[in-house]
Amino acid sequence: MNGVHDMGGMDGFGKVEPEPNEPMFHEEWESRVLAMVRAMGAAGAFNIDASRFYRETLPPQVYLSSSYYRKWLLGLEALLLAKGFISQDDVAAGHSVAPAKPLKHGKFAMADVERIMVRGKFGRAAPAAAKFKAGDRVRAKNIHPATHTRLPRYVRGHVGVVERDHGCHVFPDTVANDAGEHPQWLYTVVFDGRELWGADSDPTLKVSIDAFEPYLEAV
């Protein structure tokens, strides 16, 4: 979706402000939100792409004015409500008043903590041969899916070069909508800065994205 989360190339957000000796969490609640998102995902309530999608679909004015973990909180609430793990009555009461819904992997317990400290595996067996190889020139398709995608807007319609083949991976565009993993070939595609930003761009700039095969067409 063409949401405000898709920020590459936008102007007006100001300077980057590094914070010396930044604490890991600025408030204790941030750590609880992080833990709840990790735990509910691991328990099978949702996958990583669904959690991204629910943050992306926050209203633009809410997205832009909320801190990072506040967005995580709002996205988590919306997702759990949409999937029926919690109800509006629960939220209104601040306690559980509605029955629970079974989780795919059961309750998240102490024994599960170690497991989630390692990233999940997203590589999958290839359903078909790869269409592209390193060195191929490809165009990022001019597509505007209304649902989740990992094809950023600033590369659409532009021509780049395939640099690496990462094998087949879970396809975010479908798995985020509970429409299956549909593994796709994944490539690093490199674009020249001037191809993306025009003749005035820094001539030394190259930008790459990791692009799933359905995002690309041969040139």
Added chain:
Amino acid sequence: MSEHDHHHHDHDHSELSETELRVRALESILTEKGYVEPAALDAIVQAYETKIGPHNGARVVAKAWTDPAFKKALLEDATKAVGTLGHVSRVGDHLVAIENTPGRHNMVVCTLCSCYPWEMLGLPPVWYKASPYRSRAVKDPRGVLADFGVSLPKNTEIRVWDSTAETRFLVLPMRPAGTEGWSEEQLAELVTRDSMIGTGFPKTPGAPS
């Protein structure tokens, strides 16, 4: 530990913000429904606070600086290479290491959200997840580097890696001059988090920290 240790559960509720109340309510709901064990949530937080952090990445970089065979393996398949190091947290799938050279500087961003190699660098800093960095890194990386007080020679190629899939990137910065004969442990002390994102350089030997 953070400087915010005074924010504890037994605080006077009247001082809680709307967000804090909402977070607590949600945790109550998830706990009462039997979805999560609160102690397991505590353990997740504790693991992030104590086990993961840039020290993991720093050890990998220092090893690559001193062991050419490891460096080669790291650049070929970082997940596999890092998996052979017992003293670094296990990594999941698809870590990619990218090497800075005199002619090319690498920088990592996630324009869509906040993708970041947690296992290697810990949780990302606020600036990495915030709009200014996400919007500008792919278009004006030299301007972004200036915000960090970093400048590169005019003809150095800048390669920005937008982390748009589940691949995670670790920048392998150039080894600082004047470190000949240094041990891996000494070298690891010079490796900063930002140098592994590409928004900074390693520390220089002898420079004030």
